[in-house]
Amino acid sequence: MTFDPKAVRDFEHAGWQQAAAHYTTTFAHATRGFIDDLLDAAGVGTGMRVLDLACGPGHVASAATERRALPVGLEFSSAMIALARGDYPGILFAGGDAEALPSPRAHSTPL
Ligand SMILES: C[S@@+](CC[C@H](N)C(=O)[O-])C[C@H]1O[C@@H](n2cnc3c(N)ncnc32)[C@H](O)[C@@H]1O
Numbered sequence: 318m319t320f321d322p323k324a325v326r327d328f329e330h331a332g333w334q335q336a337a338a339h340y341t342t343t344f345a346h347a348t349r350g351f352i353d354d355l356l357d358a359a360g361v362g363t364g365m366r367v368l369d370l371a372c373g374p375g376h377v378a379s380a381a382t383e384r385r386a387l388p389v390g391l392e393f394s395s396a397m398i399a400l401a402r403g404d405y406p407g408i409l410f411a412g413g414d415a416e417a418l419p420s421p422r423a424h425s426t427p428l
Contacts, residue, residue, distance in 0.1 A: 326416070330393055333373075337396035340374055352380045361386045370415050375401030378408050391415065 336344065355377065361367055363385040369378040372390030374397055381388040382405075390410040392398050401410040 333394040334396045337374070337394055337400055340397070340400070341376075345374070345376060349376060352377055356380060356384060356386075372401060372410065373397050375405045375408060375410060378410070379405045382408060 359367070361381050361384055365381075365384075365386040367378070367381045367386050367388040369375070369381065369388050369390040372378055372392045373394075375390050378388035378390045378401070388408060390398075390401055390408060391413045392401065392410065393412065393414050395412060398410050398412055401408070
């Protein structure tokens with residue numbers, strides 16, 4: 318049996334698309350309790366730019382704004398993005414794949 322990364326990604330994507338509608342009343346109970354510890358560990362505070370990668374419905378990004386940070390959420394599930402944008406209209410949420418981020422090196426000018 319060979320590992321097929323595309324099949325795994327497609328499976329994950331389909332699962333999160335389906336799970337989005339019930340995420341906040343189910344899965345979020347397992348993650349909410351760690352949000353402050355996560356933001357503390359990353360030193361998130363006033364004026365800090367934060368990339369909330371695989372942001373789901375945006376709860377981490379929202380908590381970051383409560384610390385006066387400047388988050389952007391990135392997520393590959395359009396259903397999750399719709400929830401995040403609906404619940405937190407003041408935060409920028411973008412569609413994108415965490416496995417295909419543009420490399421800063423690709424855009425930087427050599428020194
Ligand atoms: C367990 S949820 C966590 C959501 C959020 N970070 C939180 O703590 O509430 C995992 C999220 O990662 C997203 N995700 C998984 N793989 C991804 C990828 N390659 N690119 C972008 N988002 C991805 C899923 O769509 C899902 O919303």
